[in-house]
Amino acid sequence: xxxxxxxxxxxxxxxxxxxxxxxxxxxxxxxxxxxxxxxxxxxxxxxxxxxxxxxxxxxxxxxxxxxxxxxxxxxxxxxxxxxxxxxxxxxxxxxxxxxxxxxxxxxxxxxxxxxxxxxxxxxxxxxxxxxxxxxxxxxxxxxxxxxxxxxxxxxxxxxxxxxxxxxxxxxxxxxxxxxxxxxxxxxxxxxxxxxxxxxxxxxxxxxxxxxxxxxxxxxxxxxxxxxxxxxxxxxxxxxx
Ligand code: G3P
Ligand code: MG
Numbered sequence: 001x002x003x004x005x006x007x008x009x010x011x012x013x014x015x016x017x018x019x020x021x022x023x024x025x026x027x028x029x030x031x032x033x034x035x036x037x038x039x040x041x042x043x044x045x046x047x048x049x050x051x052x053x054x055x056x057x058x059x060x061x062x063x064x065x066x067x068x069x070x071x072x073x074x075x076x077x078x079x080x081x082x083x084x085x086x087x088x089x090x091x092x093x094x095x096x097x098x099x100x101x102x103x104x105x106x107x108x109x110x111x112x113x114x115x116x117x118x119x120x121x122x123x124x125x126x127x128x129x130x131x132x133x134x135x136x137x138x139x140x141x142x143x144x145x146x147x148x149x150x151x152x153x154x155x156x157x158x159x160x161x162x163x164x165x166x167x168x169x170x171x172x173x174x175x176x177x178x179x180x181x182x183x184x185x186x187x188x189x190x191x192x193x194x195x196x197x198x199x200x201x202x203x204x205x206x207x208x209x210x211x212x213x214x215x216x217x218x219x220x221x222x223x224x225x226x227x228x229x230x231x232x233x234x235x236x237x238x239x240x
Contacts, residue, residue, distance in 0.1 A: 001161055001183065003139050004033035005222075006237050007109060007230045009211050010051060011035050014232035017082035018058060019049040020089045024101050030235040034107035034139050036210075039094050039126045040115055046070035047094040047122075047129045053115050057081070059091065066115040094126065098133045107139030109163065109230075112149040123152035130160065143186050150180045163208060167191075174199055184208045184228065189217060194224040201225065215240055 011023025012030055019037055027035045038051040043066060050073075055061035059076040061068065070093075079089025092100075094110070101108045110130060114122035123144070134140060142153045143163035150162050163184040164177035169191055177185050177200075185200045189209035200207045210230035212218050218229055218237055231237045 001139055001141075003141070003184075003206065003208075003228050004107070005228060006032060006034075006234050007208075007228060008032040008035040008234040009230045009232045010037060012232065012234055014213065015235065017079045017086050017089055019051060019092070019097075020078055020086070021092050021096065021100050022079065022086055022089050024097060024104065024106070027234055028104040028106055030233075031238045032106060032234040034109065035101060036109040036111060036143075036230050037094075037097055038111045038113040039122070039129075040065060040113045041118055041122050041125060042070040042073055043067055044069050045121075045125060047125050048073060049092050049094060049097050051113065064115065066118065094129045095133045098130065102134065102136035102138065105138065107136075108134070109141045109143055111165070112142060112144040112146065112153065114144075114146060114149060119146045119148040120152050123149035124156065127153055127156045127160075131157065141183065143184075147176060147180065150182070154180055169196060174203055177205060178203055186210060186230075189221060189226075189229075192221065192226065197225045212237070 008027035010018035012027040016023040016026035037049045059078040061076040078091045079086030112123050141161050141163050145165040161183040163186040164182040165186045166173050167188045184206040186208040189212045192209045197207045206227040208228040212229045
């Protein structure tokens with residue numbers, strides 16, 4: 001599968017509230033061909049788009065996401081924190097997000113982002129939603145920092161590509177990525193050296209860096225051979 005060089009992070013997190021339908025629309029307006037989002041479970045097992053394990057930063061709610069029903073999550077305002085233009089924006093389900101992203105002609109990187117202890121059930125529920133709601137031929141990838149989540153994705157949807165997320169490139173990262181039959185290693189750009197990019201390529205995978213917002217960082221990474229940049233500001237990086 002061919003991926004675009006620039007991927008909008010959580011939609012386009014510098015331009016609109018992250019992980020919202022408004023954010024995915026903004027990414028498309030900015031020219032992004034693909035977006036990343038974070039998938040996790042409500043208490044009653046609905047897959048939603050949300051990054052943090054605890055409410056508060058990106059909505060009017062508080063407390064652990066894992067303890068909230070979908071109905072309670074849906075009642076929250078997930079846009080006002082970003083700006084008045086986005087007041088009333090709701091936390092979307094993954095199904096709604098996938099259908100909108102497909103209709104906008106973009107690809108998607110579905111990061112499986114389980115609340116603690118819910119790795120396998122979050123992955124299984126996420127795979128099921130993707131199976132039922134992603135019919136597009138646009139680029140697709142599952143990704144996760146949790147090997148257990150990628151194991152479930154590999155077992156249940158071996159035909160859908162996986163990206164191995166790592167923040168710190170800890171001992172065994174390349175072997176682990178290969179074991180999980182990943183198509184890419186998705187690493188923190190601050191620790192993604194040229195040596196690591198070369199090792200990823202030698203193992204037959206693509207190199208993806210997150211979260212790259214400064215043109216100077218993007219230029220360094222591309223010179224070093226980075227294949228894909230995940231960014232909060234696709235508008236800015238697409239101009240390079
Ligand atoms: O998938 C890339 C990136 O989103 C991983 O970090 O914390 O923004 O989900 P985070
Ligand atoms: Mg993410």
